[in-house]
Structure formats: structure tokens, C-alpha cells
Amino acid sequence: MSFDTPLFFVLFAVVFVLLRSLPRLGGLLLLAASVVFYSFAGPLDMMLVLAMMILNYAISFGVAKDRRWLAVAVIVNLAVLVFFKYRHFLFPGMAEEIRDFYQGEIMIPLGISFYVFQALAYQADLAYGRFPLIRSFWHFALFILFFPHMMAGPIVRASILEPQVARAYTGHLKQRRYWALGLGLCVLGLAKKVGIADSLAPHVEAVFMHGPANVFSAWLGAALFAFQIYFDFSGYSDIAVGTGYLLGFRLPINFRQPYLAIDPQGFWQRWHITLSTWIRDYVYIPLGGRRVGGNIQQMAVLLATMGLAGLWHGANWTFVLWGLFWGAYVGAWRLAAPLLEKLGRGRWLLHFTVVIVLWVFFRAANVSDAFAFIGGMAGFPQGTYRLASTDTGVLLSSLGLALLLVSHVAEAWINDFKRVVRLRRWNGPFSWGLLTSLAFWFVMLPKPLANPFIYFRF
Numbered sequence: 170m171s172f173d174t175p176l177f178f179v180l181f182a183v184v185f186v187l188l189r190s191l192p193r194l195g196g197l198l199l200l201a202a203s204v205v206f207y208s209f210a211g212p213l214d215m216m217l218v219l220a221m222m223i224l225n226y227a228i229s230f231g232v233a234k235d236r237r238w239l240a241v242a243v244i245v246n247l248a249v250l251v252f253f254k255y256r257h258f259l260f261p262g263m264a265e266e267i268r269d270f271y272q273g274e275i276m277i278p279l280g281i282s283f284y285v286f287q288a289l290a291y292q293a294d295l296a297y298g299r300f301p302l303i304r305s306f307w308h309f310a311l312f313i314l315f316f317p318h319m320m321a322g323p324i325v326r327a328s329i330l331e332p333q334v335a336r337a338y339t340g341h342l343k344q345r346r347y348w349a350l351g352l353g354l355c356v357l358g359l360a361k362k363v364g365i366a367d368s369l370a371p372h373v374e375a376v377f378m379h380g381p382a383n384v385f386s387a388w389l390g391a392a393l394f395a396f397q398i399y400f401d402f403s404g405y406s407d408i409a410v411g412t413g414y415l416l417g418f419r420l421p422i423n424f425r426q427p428y429l430a431i432d433p434q435g436f437w438q439r440w441h442i443t444l445s446t447w448i449r450d451y452v453y454i455p456l457g458g459r460r461v462g463g464n465i466q467q468m469a470v471l472l473a474t475m476g477l478a479g480l481w482h483g484a485n486w487t488f489v490l491w492g493l494f495w496g497a498y499v500g501a502w503r504l505a506a507p508l509l510e511k512l513g514r515g516r517w518l519l520h521f522t523v524v525i526v527l528w529v530f531f532r533a534a535n536v537s538d539a540f541a542f543i544g545g546m547a548g549f550p551q552g553t554y555r556l557a558s559t560d561t562g563v564l565l566s567s568l569g570l571a572l573l574l575v576s577h578v579a580e581a582w583i584n585d586f587k588r589v590v591r592l593r594r595w596n597g598p599f600s601w602g603l604l605t606s607l608a609f610w611f612v613m614l615p616k617p618l619a620n621p622f623i624y625f626r627f
Contacts, residue, residue: 171622172358172405172408172409172622173362173612174612176209177612178609180206181412184198184199184202184416188342188417192340192341192342193339194340195337195338195342195417196307196334196338200307200310202316203316204314206316207279207319207320210279213278217249217253217278217281218284218313218314221246221284221288222309222310222313225245225246225291225292225313226303226310228241228242229242229291229292229295229302229303233295233301233302238296239292239296243292249281253278253281254277254281254282254484255480256484257484259484280319280321283320283322283324284314284319286324286447287312287313287324287325289451290324290326290447291303291326293451294327300326303331307338308334308335311334312327312334315418317408317409317412317413317420318409318420320405320622321409321624322409322423322443322444323406323409323420323422323423323443324447325420325421329421330418330420333417333418336417342418343417348414349600349604350411351413351414352411352600352604353604354411354414355407355408355411355412355604355608356607356608357411357580357583358403358405358406358409358411359404359607359608359612360611361400361403361407362400362401362408363611363612363614365396365397365400365573365576366398366401366404366623369393369394369397370397370620372390372393373390373397375554376389376552377394377534377538379552379554380538380545380550380554381545381550381552381554381555381556382550382552382553382555383550384545384548384550385556385566386545386550386554386557387542387543387546387550388525390556391526391532391542391546392525393556395428395524395525397623398531399427399428401620401623401624402441402624403423405622406424410422421442422442423442423443424441424442425438425442425584426581427439427440428521428577429517429578430520431516431517431520432502432516432520433498433499433523434502437499444481448474452474452478456470456473456474467503468496468497468500471499471500472493472496472500474496475499476489476492477492478492478495479493480492482531486535487530487531487534487536488530490530491527491530491531494527494530502520526546529542529543529546
């Protein structure tokens with residue numbers, strides 16, 4: 170079930186009304202709603218997430234007593250993740266045998282990367298004393314299954330979510346204060362997804378399927394994908410955080426206008442923030458981070474960390490290369506930092522150009538297509554698709570791209586803390602009605618093509 174469908178609108182409205190009418194049953198109502206929400210993914214997906222929830226709950230009691238149980242938790246979670254997501258990539262022969270045994274393909278369960286990483290973070294925090302054991306099965310179930318974020322994040326730590334889960338079960342969630350803010354985020358997210366990302370999708374699909382016919386189409390196609398994936402994924406995250414506010418939960422912000430960053434470190438502090446911090450805390454720092462010896466060792470740690478981050482996104486060498494190139498880019502920027510400082514604002518243009526090029530590996534179907542596309546960006550196009558065939562088309566396309574960047578700046582202006590506080594002051598029936606109507610309008614807009622949220626596939 171997708172956030173931009175009438176079915177979700179109806180489900181959420183029912184949950185919202187029941188939660189207001191029966192606050193003491195808030196935890197059970199949200200748990201039931203989460204089960205109903207995820208059940209639309211299919212019975213096998215539902216059975217798997219319930220099994221993973223029960224396994225992690227049982228293992229956590231061992232982890233709380235003996236840190237060595239953490240190895241069991243890691244093995245169980247990663248084994249399930251590898252089987253469902255990476256079997257073709259790591260064991261192609263075995264994958265064929267599995268397909269023959271089941272007489273069909275086993276699809277990647279929706280949201281598996283997100284709920285597995287959330288469970289692993291909890292087990293690690295529990296093992297090292299950063300968070301106490303969640304003894305209640307019902308609390309743990311809602312911690313894993315809470316529907317606004319379980320499909321594609323944000324990845325929420327137990328220290329943030331569990332206290333709110335506890336308040337839900339005691340009927341002490343604070344809702345009304347944040348309704349205008351939550352509705353505003355939902356409208357913003359729907360506008361990003363339905364109004365921008367879905368409009369860019371056909372052009373991006375065409376240029377990457379057929380290849381760019383000229384240099385302009387190559388650069389424009391890569392840039393359009395950069396904005397498509399941003400507006401698509403940040404739109405989902407905005408809706409997730411917004412629905413959380415409406416239900417009385419405060420989920421972490423996952424995006425802070427990453428294309429305004431002037432260096433790679435700033436980008437990862439603004440893009441998919443909860444995954445970036447997860448990788449920093451549970452992969453990069455345990456591998457040594459910046460504490461390891463010289464430049465070569467630090468580069469090796471960066472390559473290993475970002476390579477794993479790329480692999481997390483999918484079982485394809487394009488994702489691995491995307492991660493490795495990002496690791497090399499971060500390391501190179503660090504080494505060249507004194508020289509790059511002299512560029513002043515030119516650092517943003519250089520950095521943004523590299524980001525656009527790297528997105529090609531993320532979007533391309535395979536490695537050869539990625540390099541062919543980049544060859545088109547370098548002046549050696551091999552494809553047949555033109556995003557603009559006339560001078561007027563080139564001008565309008567360039568103007569449209571500039572407006573996308575302007576919208577990015579405008580979003581940063583809207584999300585300024587003072588303006589968010591002002592929105593809270595407007596919290597009242599008129600704002601609620603207006604924002605709800607806008608959200609319903611976006612949901613009901615006709616969709617000629619099915620464009621599920623991009624990160625659902627991860």
C-alpha cells in the first residue's frame with residue numbers, strides 16, 4: 170500500500186479517528202493498523218516480517234545477558250537479508266536451484282533492508298548498554314512494525330521510538346499540537362512525489378532505456394534523475410514524518426536539501442540521514458573511522474564502508490561501484506581540501522557535478538550501460554533518445570532544471586526553524602481543513618503510469 174493512494178488515505182483516516190476516540194488502546198490500534206498496512210505487500214512478506222520480529226525479540230533476551238549473542242543476532246538477520254536480496258548476486262547457481270525448487274521466483278520482501286537494519290541497531294545498542302531491553306512483546310512488535318516508516322525509513326533507533334511506543338500503550342500520545350505541522354509535511358511530500366518526481370519519471374526512464382543521443386540529453390537526463398530520486402524519496406520521508414506527527418510520534422528528519430551541500434561530507438549529512446548515521450555508527454566507526462593510521466588505511470575504510478552502503482541498495486555491481494566511487498570521492502576531497510578551499514563557491518558546482526555523474530551508476534541497468542551513459546556525458550553519445558530536439562526545447566529544459574534547483578532552495582527556506590514554529594501557531598481547524606483538502610487533491614490526481622516509491626525496491 171502506497172502513501173499516494175486513496176486506500177492509504179482511508180486507512181489512515183480510520184486509524185486517526187479511532188486513536189482519538191480510544192486513546193488507551195493506542196498501542197494496539199497502531200499495531201493492528203501496521204499489520205493491515207503491511208499485509209497488502211502479500212502473505213509471504215507478512216509472514217517473514219512477523220517471523221523476523223519474533224526471532225529478534227527472542228534473541229534480544231540473550232543479547233541482554235551476554236554480548237556474544239549479538240553475533241547470533243547479526244548472523245540471523247544478515248542471513249535472511251542475503252537470502253532474499255543477494256542470492257542471485259552472490260550465489261547465481263544456488264539461485265537457479267531455489268527457483269526450480271519453488272517453481273517460481275522469490276521476490277524481495279518490501280522494506281526488508283529497513284526493518285533488518287532497525288533490528289540490528291537495536292541489538293547492537295542493547296549489547297553495548299546504550300539502550301535497555303524491551304521486555305514487552307507488544308512494545309517490540311510496534312517498534313518494528315510501526316507503519317509510517319517501516320517500508321522505506323527513516324531508520325529509527327530504539328532510544329527515539331520505544332519511549333513513544335510506551336506512551337502509545339498508556340494513552341499519553343500528544344497529537345493536536347502538531348497536526349498542522351504533520352499535515353503540512355504530508356502535503357509537501359505528496360507534492361514532491363506526485364507533482365514533481367512522477368512528472369520526471371517518464372523522461373528519465375526513456376533516456377536511460379534508450380541512451381542519450383547527444384551530450385545535452387546525457388547531462389540533462391542524469392540531472393533529472395538526481396532530482397527525481399530526491400523528490401521521490403524525500404517525499405516519502407516527509408509523508409512518513411508527517412503521519413507520525415498526526416499520530417503523536419516524532420520521527421527523525423531524513424533529508425535536509427542535500428544538493429545545497431558544498432562537499433561530499435555535507436551531502437551525506439543531508440541525504441538519507443538515518444542510513445548515513447547508521448552506517449557511520451555501526452560500520453565506519455567500528456572499522457576504525459578516522460582513527461586508523463595513514464591516508465591509505467583511511468581510504469581503505471572509506472571504500473569498505475561506502476561499498477557496503479552501495480551494496481545495501483541492491484544486488485547489482487552498479488550499486489557497488491556507486492558506493493566505491495563515493496568512498497574514493499570522499500577520500501579524495503579530504504586530501505585535496507586545502508586546494509579546494511580556494512575555489513570558494515565554486516566548490517558547490519564541482520561537488521554537484523560529481524554527484525550527478527555518480528547518480529548514473531545508481532540508475533543504470535548495468536555497468537556497461539552506466540559507462541556508456543557517462544561516455545555520452547563526455548561527448549561520445551551512443552544512444553538514440555533526445556530530451557530536447559530544438560533550440561526552444563533546450564532552453565525550456567534548462568529553465569525547468571533551474572526551477573528544480575530553485576525549488577530545492579525554496580524548500581530550505583520553508584523548512585527554516587522559525588517558519589516551522591510559525592506553522593505551529595497556525596495550528597487550528599482552518600489549517601487542518603485546508604491542508605487535508607490539498608493532501609486529498611494530490612492523492613486523487615490521475616496517474617497515467619504506476620510509479621511506486623523508488624526506495625520500495627530496496
